[in-house]
Amino acid sequence: MYKLTILFHKPTTLEDEQSFEAVWTFDFIPYVEKMPELKRIEVSLIQGTPDGASQFYKMHEFYFETRAAMDRALNSDAGMRAGYALQKFPKGSYKLFFSDVMEMGMPMNNETMKNEQ
Secondary structure, eight states, X not given: OEEEEEEEEOOSSHHHHHHHHHIIIIIIHHHHTTOTTEEEEXXXXXXXXXXXXXXXXXXXXXXXXXXXHHHHHHHSHHHHHHHHHHTTSOTTSEEEEEEEXXXXXXXXXXXXXXXXX
16 A cells, blocks of 8 residues: 655644634645545544644545556546645645555454454
8 A cells, every 4th residue: 555644734824723723624625525535544643742732733545556657647637626625725834745655464362362262
């Protein structure tokens, strides 16, 4: 799997947050959801860090089968329109990451191990 992650910085004011939500909901999401070859979308509202508050507000993750599939999606009409909508957010208010996802099985917990013995 391959993933595009967008980390959005926390808006500084309520007005900024309302503006963010409007652009995200009405300008960005409709195109993102139409990108071809998109396997899964995850959106997380950042709650904080072990040290307290976070500089980030929202994390949006887009999963594709391969890097080539992601590239095709981003270069599609819907992907290009989503990219233009992303530019409506203030400069420096988000970060983009491309990742090769390594999925691993979860380790067994102590209860599972006791039941198997």
